[in-house]
Amino acid sequence: MLTALMSGHALTATELAQEAGITVQTASSHLAKLSDGGLLALRKQGRHRYFSLSNEDVAQVLEGLMGLAARAGHLRVRTGPREPALRNARVCYDHLAGDQGVRLYEAMVARKLLAVKDKNAILTKPGAAFIGEFGIELEPLERARRPLCRLCLDWSARRTHLAGGLGAAFLERFYALKWARREADSRVVTFSRRGEKDFEALIAV
């Protein structure tokens, strides 16, 4: 919820609950605590209650915390109880989104397999070697008209993951290796126990 408020916009309790994937009751209790703690400002407007970060300092500290988390590779956003599977791993068009998608992307950036500049990603030389070792053929992807690497924003509009031809290739490879499969009638991607372990090893630094 705090991350959502980093935009600077004021949001209602219901919107924030949706953002966080929790019920309004739960959100209400947390928002009350955050307000009491002086982190949030409250503006009543009719039957709506708009919450926003109380000042620039709060945003600054959050920015700092997120920076520390990102550097340590611990940006795994703690998922709410609502639809946890969906938040963990899901299909976004034809590539992997959700926590696992974000982790894959961030690990690749951290290991300099991807070079990100101006919201565009480029596969580095070590990156090309990496995907080759993982069993993805680079050539046909490069020949295709589709861009190799694109960045995709999560619904929360805060978390980036890898899309484009390479993103799709990764997911296909996960399917082929039986690391994961797609649930019927759902966007949920389920990792097998074994697959999860191998996936962890793949993205480990």
Added chain:
Amino acid sequence: MLTALMSGHALTATELAQEAGITVQTASSHLAKLSDGGLLALRKQGRHRYFSLSNEDVAQVLEGLMGLAARAGHLRVRTGPREPALRNARVCYDHLAGDQGVRLYEAMVARKLLAVKDKNAILTKPGAAFIGEFGIELEPLERARRPLCRLCLDWSARRTHLAGGLGAAFLERFYALKWARREADSRVVTFSRRGEKDFEALIAV
């Protein structure tokens, strides 16, 4: 423990446990988590393990967090389980120390009843009015040789509270009003239920 490490010195697990008022076992588990999280750096030296903040950014973020907490008046340090009463309120020479002592001091600073400059505190005009209303006679204190306002550091050497003639006068007044009493054979100061409430009201902004 993080606060203790803000000094920039590296400290051992045992020292940090003492600082936090917890056992070494508990400290060890927390230190392991903080290290895993990338907040702490570890230097082994013989049978000692020295922990320190891993980099300047961590210190920066902590500083920011403490700033937010201080501004909101929520600097009440979460006390460990060991000797909680002692940490909450105790006698330091002849004035109030522990969380309650710190809160009193910080509330007075926040309300500009005390002006702090260069680690010296001065009672402001509103401050003089405040203590008068509270039933402390200023004149005899000012005539005494003892300094009116002195700042005293907690054993943790991180938390400031009010000492000097005024600090002593406050504690005396708390005794006189039956807000608090000193436990026998102990430095612990116990607030009555009523006294706690009135104390809260006194320091409320």
Added chain:
DNA sequence: CCAATGCTTCGATTACCATCGAAGTATGAA
């Protein structure tokens, strides 16, 4: 090699917090 010191790991207990259904309050619309 043994004892002492510094620290970690294990296991069990306890306290606490998040969570959400249900019910209550407040505002606005019909």
Added chain:
DNA sequence: TTCATACTTCGATGGTAATCGAAGCATTGG
């Protein structure tokens, strides 16, 4: 008035984390 919407409060539940005693590991000094 009555209903609908937005939100909070209450209460019960389950899960999780802090805590510490006991035991284990590692280093040093004798």
